[in-house]
Amino acid sequence: MKLLSSEIKNKVLESMVKIIDRERHNIIKANKKDLDAFNREDQALFDRLVVNEAKVDGMIKAIEEVRVQNDPVGNVISDLTLDSGLKITNKTAPFGTILIIYESRPDVTIEAAVLAFKANNKILLKGGKEAINSNLILEQCWHEALVENGLSKDWIKLLHLKREETQEFLRNPSEPLDLIVPRGGERLIKFVKDHASCAVLISGRGNNFLYVAQDANWEKTLKVILNAKTDKISGCNALDKVLINKNIPNYEAKLKELQHVLRRANVNILVDENIGNILSSENKIQEEDTWYEEFLALKIVLAEVSSLDEAVEKINTYSGGHSAAILTEDKNKAAQFMEQVDSAAVYHNASTRFTDGGQMGVGAELAISTDKLHHRGPLGLKQLVTNKYYVFGDGHVRV
Known part of the structure; x- marks a missing residue:
């Protein structure tokens, strides 16, 4: 050439x-x-x-x-x-x-x-x-x-x-x-x-996850979830699944506050069995395929986990390997999550919407690669x- x-x-x-x-x-x-x-x-x-x-x-x-x-x-x-x-x-x-x-x-x-x-x-x-x-x-x-x-x-x-x-x-x-x-x-x-x-x-599917740890700052959590879900629903970096540690203080009250914030933004909520017992008015996940789905819509899954390890396992099982975030005030916990989650971009206390060439300092991008060869990410x-x-x-x- x-x-x-x-x-x-x-x-x-x-x-x-x-x-x-x-x-x-x-x-x-x-x-x-x-x-x-x-x-x-x-x-x-x-x-x-x-x-x-x-x-x-x-x-x-x-x-x-x-x-x-x-x-x-x-x-x-x-x-x-x-x-x-x-x-x-x-x-x-x-x-x-x-x-x-x-x-x-x-x-x-x-x-x-x-x-x-x-x-x-x-x-x-x-x-x-x-x-x-x-x-x-x-x-x-x-x-x-x-x-x-x-x-x-x-x-x-x-x-x-x-x-x-x-x-x-x-x-x-x-x-x-x-x-x-x-x-x-x-x-x-x-x-x-x-x-x-x-x-x-491969510029793969999004299906991005966010894990809310037990010690997460709740104000940051609400702000990040809302941005990641609603800022641009057609973006491959939009949020689809939220995993919430069941040991968060005032768990039920915080779930209901998150429900209120999402409903106010016209987000359709799906819940797993455990969260469904608290947010009883929301539709429950009916089939496993939902966990693999990239929504590209005002739709989100809220699910309960008992530990960071359980969250990591779920993310690595179902996500598209695009972006994943953890909300925590513990830097060691964040490091463990970021090292173990198998995604092109991993976040600590930040929205997945930053997985973008311009936002990451790469400039214009051809795609977000979820392949590992020859390059991953923007x-x-x-x-x-x-x-x-x-x-x-x-x-x-x-x-």
């Missing part, structure tokens, strides 16, 4: 900022066509589909953030000269071609592509049919910026494939694919994993490269 200079990549991004700003009215107008045709029964998907002035501003901000970051390609990881005189240098290198498959969110067409492009990758975008008008105009913006700077439109391309065609493309791609990143729900991720013939980086610019060894000899042979 041809390596582009940092200068030319940054010029493309400078052009994109101007073009997106100039076309903002047309982008929002195209998005309205998608919104008008969308069935609003899936509120979370609808929220992700919306492009307004704030979303356009967010696209521009993402491009500018990536533009000012250092080029991640060609950086020396290690540089060794062996006793034989053989010189071995390990450098960062592009993946090659990255396919990004995503549902609903047109801003991914900008925010994901800008990261992959700055990391010198060719990008194939497969958006959902519900966002077709939005994605088409954003692709036009990319192509204008590329051509304006003397580059081929092929660097960033929107795939126009139906489900069956996408399935066949994954199995037998018409061009080399080096990495696939699915952005969406479990059905999409499973579809890609079942059919892909190359590496897949997938930013520095993580969109692989590596390559450069070996320099002078007629060296191995004996």
Whole structure:
């Protein structure tokens, strides 16, 4: 693959900022066509589909953030000269071609592509049919910026494939694919994993848990739970399950206060058998599948546990490995929880809503990876490269 200079990549991004700003009215107008045709029964998907002035501003901000970051390609990881005189240098290198498959969110067409492009990758975008008008105009913006700077439109391309065609493309791609990143729900991720013939980086389900320890500060607890659940219900970092230690002082009164706070925020509450004996007006969990479910809605589970160990076991059994939090004033207890919970991000006395590239100092992100290879957590610019060894000899042979 041809390596582009940092200068030319940054010029493309400078052009994109101007073009997106100039076309903002047309982008929002195209998005309205998608919104008008969308069935609003899936509120979370609808929220992700919306492009307004704030979303356009967010696209521009993402491009500018990536533009000012250092080029991640060609950086020396290690540089060794062996006793034989053989010189071995390990450098960062592009993946090659990255396919990004995503549902609903047109801003991914900008925010994901800008990261992959700055990391010198060719990008194939497969958006959902519900966002077709939005994605088409954003692709036009990319192509204008590329051509304006003397580059081929092929660097960033929107795939126009139906489900069956996408399935066949994954199995037998018409061009080399080096990495696939699915952005969406479990059905999409499973579809890609079942059919892909190359590496897949999983941006997994949320289904995030929060454990309230016996010594938790209750004022902090209420504030964190409310934020994590209601700040953005369509976010993969939103809270779904709350495990409460039954030995909390004034247990019943605090449960009823939490119930009041959540109801006031229009959150639908499900409870386990034990908490159901106290909050008798709430619906009880009917099947185990609920524990595995990412809600993406104003819905939450409240359940009772007797210890930190029980909470950790439950989280590691059911969570999506995305984010988990503990509310406690005991730093040792927090450390134990954070070390033992198997999630990409673990929190002490803080909302899970911070699992985000911008909030974590990574900048714009391609996804939140719940895989352990090659990277876990926010997938930013520095993580969109692989590596390559450069070996320099002078007629060296191995004996």
